[in-house]
Amino acid sequence: MEKEIINKVANSKLEVFDLEDYFPREEIIVLDISQWLFEGFILKEKDFREALNNYNWSQYAGKGITLFCSSDAILPAWTFALVTTYLQPFAKNIVHGSIEDYLLISYKTTLDGLDYNIYMDKPLILKGCAKKPVPQEIYTLAIQKIMPFAKSIMFGEACSAVPLFKSK
Structure with a gap:
């Protein structure tokens, strides 16, 4: 008799914060x-x-x-x-500088406008595998934004996450 395979990640309260979701859509x-x-x-x-x-x-x-x-x-x-x-x-937006400067300003503006209350007291994964060029500085900004709300924060993917933060 075979055991049923249970997807524990799908059944968990784990929230995923994917910075690619906020990548600028404009050319x-x-x-x-x-x-x-x-x-x-x-x-x-x-x-x-x-x-x-x-x-x-x-x-x-x-x-x-x-x-x-x-x-x-x-x-x-x-x-x-x-x-x-x-x-x-x-x-849509104008930046004096490079594409990376544009991305930094765009992400900062977007992240400053988000409501993080939906992550209150929840375990969270800051998704780390990006197909788009998410600047490293944005991960630093994002962690600062979500820390006051999340119960815990891990980095990466659910199958191989690195623990970053746990509230006390």
């Missing part, structure tokens, strides 16, 4: 502003403003934008702010 575009600089290095204000004014910004509707300059140009402090004024009516 992220890297936008190099050197294309609007004279010879890629010199910002001539009149020409720069004219180039921005004539550019098709609507192509960035609903997208995430990371602004950077690939050249070693010395730029005035207002440069990226001015470009942002053209992008803002179209883009």
